[in-house]
Amino acid sequence: MFNIIIFGKPGSGKGTQADFLKNKYDLYHISTGDLFRKNITTETKLGLEAKSYLDNGDLVPDTITIKMLENEVLSNKDVKGYIFDGFPRTLNQAESLDFFLESINLNISATIALDVSEDELISRLLERGKITNRSDDQDVDKIKNRFNEYNNKTSILINFYKNQDKFYSVDGKGSVDDITSRLFNLIDSLI
Numbered sequence: 001m002f003n004i005i006i007f008g009k010p011g012s013g014k015g016t017q018a019d020f021l022k023n024k025y026d027l028y029h030i031s032t033g034d035l036f037r038k039n040i041t042t043e044t045k046l047g048l049e050a051k052s053y054l055d056n057g058d059l060v061p062d063t064i065t066i067k068m069l070e071n072e073v074l075s076n077k078d079v080k081g082y083i084f085d086g087f088p089r090t091l092n093q094a095e096s097l098d099f100f101l102e103s104i105n106l107n108i109s110a111t112i113a114l115d116v117s118e119d120e121l122i123s124r125l126l127e128r129g130k131i132t133n134r135s136d137d138q139d140v141d142k143i144k145n146r147f148n149e150y151n152n153k154t155s156i157l158i159n160f161y162k163n164q165d166k167f168y169s170v171d172g173k174g175s176v177d178d179i180t181s182r183l184f185n186l187i188d189s190l191i
């Protein structure tokens with residue numbers, strides 16, 4: 001199985017690119033952000049627990065997030081591989097993911113980061129906020145808080161995956177098509 005993590009700051013294009021990768025490599029796409037938003041819309045218990053964190057741009061506590069992720073994997077086991085989008089975002093999540101995948105005889109094949117500057121991301125997110133109505137994309141303070149969460153809790157995962165020789169970075173600037181080609185070229189060289 002080929003299991004990848006698509007990694008990067010909010011707005012770096014993880015979800016957009018994950019859609020292309022999912023189709024090309026026949027992977028099952030798991031976006032923890034999408035799962036939370038679905039639960040919030042349908043007003044499940046999980047959604048109610050997660051809502052205030054998403055509204056403020058804070059990370060949802062690990063215990064809730066890890067359990068949701070594991071359930072999603074276990075409910076979709078007959079697949080060729082997974083693409084994890086927006087997970088892991090903390091060291092604890094990354095360690096738990098390794099441990100969990102090992103328990104079902106899987107592992108991460110590669111972590112691929114989309115590299116984009118924060119200035120560019122702020123304008124992208126504000127644009128997206130107008131189209132999708134996502135409240136966490138409409139307020140610069142919330143956006144900056146999400147960058148802080150990334151810088152304080154998520155960026156350390158770069159070294160975590162570098163130490164495992166699984167970290168790759170792709171230039172996330174330019175047209176969507178150009179970025180997709182860069183990702184395809186990289187992944188084709190890995191499989």
Ligand code: AMP
Pocket residue numbers: 010011032033034036053054055057058059060061065085086087088089090093136146
């Ligand atoms: P995203 O759609 O990936 O930008 O995520 C939107 C929001 O969902 C984040 O700002 C967090 O509040 C929450 N979230 C998504 N993934 C995670 C995660 N792995 N850990 C904690 N919170 C998360």
